[in-house]
Amino acid sequence: MSGKPQNPAIEGWYTMDASPHLIGTRCTDCGTYFFPRQTHYCRNPQCSSTEFEDVQLSRTGRIWSYTNACYKPPEPFIAPEPFEPFTIAAVELEKEQMVVLGQVVTGVSVDDIKVGMPVELVLEPLHETDEDIKMTWKWQPLAG
Amino acid sequence: MSNEIAILGAGMHPWGKWGHNFVEYGVAAAREALADAGVPWQDVRFVSGGATVRCGYPGYVAGATFAQALGWQGAEVNTSYAACASGSQALAAARNKINAGECDVALVVGADTTPKGFLAPAGGYRPEDPDWVRFYLGITNPTYFALYARRRMDLYGDTLEDFAAVKVKNSRIGAHNPRARYKKVFSAEDVAASAMVADPLRLMDICATSDGGAALVVSSLEYAKKIGKANAPRVAAISTVTPTFASGVVEMPDIATDSAAAAGVEAIAYRSQIPLKAYEEAGIGPADVDLAEVYDLSTALELDWIEDLQLAPRGEAAALLRAGDTAVGGKIPVNASGGLACFGEAVPAQALAQVCELTWQLRGEAGDRQVQGAKVGITANQGLFGHGSSVIVKA
Numbered sequence: 128m129s130g131k132p133q134n135p136a137i138e139g140w141y142t143m144d145a146s147p148h149l150i151g152t153r154c155t156d157c158g159t160y161f162f163p164r165q166t167h168y169c170r171n172p173q174c175s176s177t178e179f180e181d182v183q184l185s186r187t188g189r190i191w192s193y194t195n196a197c198y199k200p201p202e203p204f205i206a207p208e209p210f211e212p213f214t215i216a217a218v219e220l221e222k223e224q225m226v227v228l229g230q231v232v233t234g235v236s237v238d239d240i241k242v243g244m245p246v247e248l249v250l251e252p253l254h255e256t257d258e259d260i261k262m263t264w265k266w267q268p269l270a271g
Numbered sequence: 272m273s274n275e276i277a278i279l280g281a282g283m284h285p286w287g288k289w290g291h292n293f294v295e296y297g298v299a300a301a302r303e304a305l306a307d308a309g310v311p312w313q314d315v316r317f318v319s320g321g322a323t324v325r326c327g328y329p330g331y332v333a334g335a336t337f338a339q340a341l342g343w344q345g346a347e348v349n350t351s352y353a354a355c356a357s358g359s360q361a362l363a364a365a366r367n368k369i370n371a372g373e374c375d376v377a378l379v380v381g382a383d384t385t386p387k388g389f390l391a392p393a394g395g396y397r398p399e400d401p402d403w404v405r406f407y408l409g410i411t412n413p414t415y416f417a418l419y420a421r422r423r424m425d426l427y428g429d430t431l432e433d434f435a436a437v438k439v440k441n442s443r444i445g446a447h448n449p450r451a452r453y454k455k456v457f458s459a460e461d462v463a464a465s466a467m468v469a470d471p472l473r474l475m476d477i478c479a480t481s482d483g484g485a486a487l488v489v490s491s492l493e494y495a496k497k498i499g500k501a502n503a504p505r506v507a508a509i510s511t512v513t514p515t516f517a518s519g520v521v522e523m524p525d526i527a528t529d530s531a532a533a534a535g536v537e538a539i540a541y542r543s544q545i546p547l548k549a550y551e552e553a554g555i556g557p558a559d560v561d562l563a564e565v566y567d568l569s570t571a572l573e574l575d576w577i578e579d580l581q582l583a584p585r586g587e588a589a590a591l592l593r594a595g596d597t598a599v600g601g602k603i604p605v606n607a608s609g610g611l612a613c614f615g616e617a618v619p620a621q622a623l624a625q626v627c628e629l630t631w632q633l634r635g636e637a638g639d640r641q642v643q644g645a646k647v648g649i650t651a652n653q654g655l656f657g658h659g660s661s662v663i664v665k666a
Contacts, residue, residue, distance in 0.1 A: 136407070137398045159517075160530035163404075171533050172516050191521075192425070194417035194469045196409050201391035203407045215410060217418050217521050224531040224538065226521050228410055237470045242425035253408070263408060 136253040136261035139164070147250050148183035149227065149264060155180055160223040184227070186248040187269065188218040191226045195237050205254035216266045218246055232267045245269040274552075276366050277495035277503040278664065280308025280488035281627040284382070286452040286481040286614045293330065296484030296620070297382030298340045304378070308488035309498065312341055315488070316374035319349040319365045321357035321381030321619030330382075330619065334361075337380045347374070355566065355654025356511050357381060358485065358622030359662055363509045365489050375494040381620035382484035402524040402655075413477050413569070415523045417469035420571030424471060427586035429574065433593070434476050435462035437570035438612055440598050445609020447639035450624075452481050453613045476570040481615030485623035487630070504633040506626075507647075508552035508663040514541035523655055542579040542653055549649065549661040557581035560603065561645040562632060564625035566652035567610040573597075576651050577605060580661075604642045607632060622660055625650035629664040 135141065140163060141149050151162035154169040156176035162184060169176040193216040199206045214231035231240065232251055246266040253263040282303025284296040297320070305312055318341075320333025330336060334348035347368070351360035358381040365377035397403040405414075423429040442457040457475065465474040495503050514522075517529035519538025531538040550556055557580060565576035574588035582603050583591045596602040608614070608628040611621070629648035631637045646666040653659035 137404065140398070154533070157533040159533040159536070162527045162530075163398075163401075170516060170529065171536060173535065174533070192418040192422045194414055194421055194471075196411065196414065196469060197467045200406060200409045200411045203392070203394060203396075203403060204409045213409060215414055215418075222532070224517070225528050226519075227527040228405070228408075228414075228521060229526075230409060242422060 131255065132259045133262050134259045136263045141250070141264050142183065143250065143262065146186065147248055147264060148186050149248065151182055151184045151223070152179040153182045154178070160184065160225060162225065162227060185220045185222050188220040188227070188246060190240055190242055190244045190246060191217040191219045192242060193217070193231070193237060193240050207254070214240070216240065216246065218266055230263065230265045232265045235268060240268060274366065274370050275492060275505040275507055276369050276489045277492055277500065277505055278487055278626070278630045279310060279376070279490050279495060279500055279503055280304040280306070281630040282307055282486045283450045283624055283627050284484040285450045286483035286617060289482050291384065291482065293382040293384040293482070293484070294336055294340050296384070296482060297337050297380045297486065300382065300484035300486035301337060301341060301378055301380050304486040304488045310376055310488055313344055315376050315378045316346050317349065317365055317368045317377035318346050319351065319361040319377060319379045321361045321623065322350050322352040323357065323383055323619045325383065325385065333380070333619070337378075353511070354656060354658040355618055355652045356622060356658040356660035357619040358626070359509055359660030360511050362487065362489070362506065362623065362626065362662065363511060366506060366509060369489065369491050376488065376490045378486060378488055379623060380484070380486045381623045383617035383619050384482045385480040385617065401526060405524050405526055408526070410526070411469070412523060413469035413472060415521070416477060416569035416572055417472045418521065419575055420471050420569060423571055423574060427589065429571065429589045431463070431471055432459060433574070433589040434471070434570040435459040436592055437567065437573050438462050438475050440592070441567065441606050441610045441612035444599050444607055444640055445613025448609045448613060451609045451613040452615050472569055472571065478568050478611035479615035481617045483614065483617035483620045483624065485620040485627050487623060487626060504630050505665050506662060507665040508549040510545055510548035510552065510661045511659070512544060512548050513657045515539045515544055541657070541659065542575065545653065545659045546580050546649065546651055546661040549663050553663040553665070555647065555663070559647050560649050562604045562607055562629070562642045562648045564606060564608060564628050564648065564650045565610070566621070567606060567612055568616065570612070573605060573610065580649060580651055599640060599642055607637065607640050607642050618654065622650065622652050622662070625652065626662050626664060633664060633666040
């Protein structure tokens with residue numbers, strides 16, 4: 128990896144520290160979580176709140192399901208040459224009672240994971256530009 | 272049932288990659304449906320079109336474009352733009368018009384022309400658009416189909432051979448459908464030899480996109496009787512319900528599900544909700560169904576739909592498949608048309624194509640694909656942004 132600065136691929140969606148979290152919101156009235164952030168209207172039909180607080184979502188969860196991308200996705204995805212297949216997981220967050228998609232860290236294949244396996248959130252490069260390395264969240268299997 | 276309408280005629284332009292304008296497909300389907308109905312075009316007082324943005328300013332505002340192509344004659348028009356449910360919404364609009372007593376006969380048309388390769392979003396940097404975000408992160412349509420398929424394997428013990436068997440079954444029956452795009456019979460070995468796209472799904476597990484057009488001529492029961500078609504198949508129910516919060520299965524194009532963390536909120540799977548209203552409206556249950564046309568965007572998804580329609584208990588669709596029960600000649604044939612596996616998806620036409628197949632089946636006119644004694648059929652489909660539909664047709 129070059130000495131370029133690391134910046135988020137999508138601004139404001141996750142913290143950029145060593146123990147990163149996705150940044151969502153929580154309805155201050157009914158407690159529903161939202162990711163991506165929702166700040167204008169609560170989508171719970173029992174609630175008409177317009178008040179939200181920013182929250183860091185749980186950075187660990189369990190795999191709900193998983194797959195991979197064997198072919199280069201179309202733009203706006205920016206693929207390295209040559210293209211390397213990558214693994215994708217849908218992860219259940221217990222406290223938030225929601226499932227969040229994301230790539231799985233480089234080097235982990237579909238043969239290495241199972242439904243129900245615990246994972247944690249980390250940051251890895253999504254692609255590079257001339258100026259910086261665009262970082263995204265990825266799921267990493269937890270030992271044990 | 273008071274809100275039933277008659278299906279007087281059905282028509283389809285064959286599916287394929289013909290490279291023509293979508294209006295040609297829609298007009299060909301409409302003319303076939305009108306001829307099948309024996310209804311003069313001049314008698315149609317409502318034209319209801321299914322639209323997509325792929326066909327320009329949403330299908331040139333679809334109902335009007337088809338009406339103009341067939342020759343303006345002063346009918347009222349409607350356009351429904353609802354992803355995979357566009358055709359069903361267009362049909363529902365026609366039903367409402369008829370049942371309101373505002374017209375006797377309506378024409379419902381959907382047609383699509385599709386680009387080559389992946390369907391991709393507009394460019395730029397647009398993180399507010401969930402469709403843009405998921406492609407930027409490398410998440411394509413097959414990703415979602417594969418997530419559902421993998422759960423079937425890990426939770427219910429479905430196998431790659433089961434998924435391949437869906438393709439084999441559908442290709443065998445689709446080979447007898449002159450309107451299908453793919454008429455080649457495939458073996459399990461063919462499926463296994465095709466390239467892995469999104470593990471566990473291979474190229475032959477995933478449906479293509481297609482050009483195509485489908486149309487229905489529908490009327491009041493009174494009008495059907497008047498023209499000697501009192502026995503025409505009837506639309507007994509149309510469900511176009513949205514999901515119920517909290518939608519608990521991650522759906523295209525979203526990056527996350529709803530949260531079910533609030534008090535009194537449960538995670539609910541949308542697909543299973545779609546047919547409930549249809550069954551209730553038709554006053555029947557799953558046991559009354561003789562055949563189903565379901566949206567097999569992937570082979571594994573056909574198995575999910577069988578359970579969502581309650582034609583098998585959750586996790587047991589593969590057992591039904593293995594016993595041959597979902598093939599024509601089995602207990603509950605699924606996708607006797609050959610399904611999307613043999614058609615490819617032509618979005619605003621597809622929900623209507625499903626109803627066309629049920630119409631021919633219930634009239635006993637499906638030839639080598641005929642489900643013997645079919646009296647009740649159900650369709651099911653689901654698309655982007657909380658659109659889905661299910662239609663019940665009765666003989």
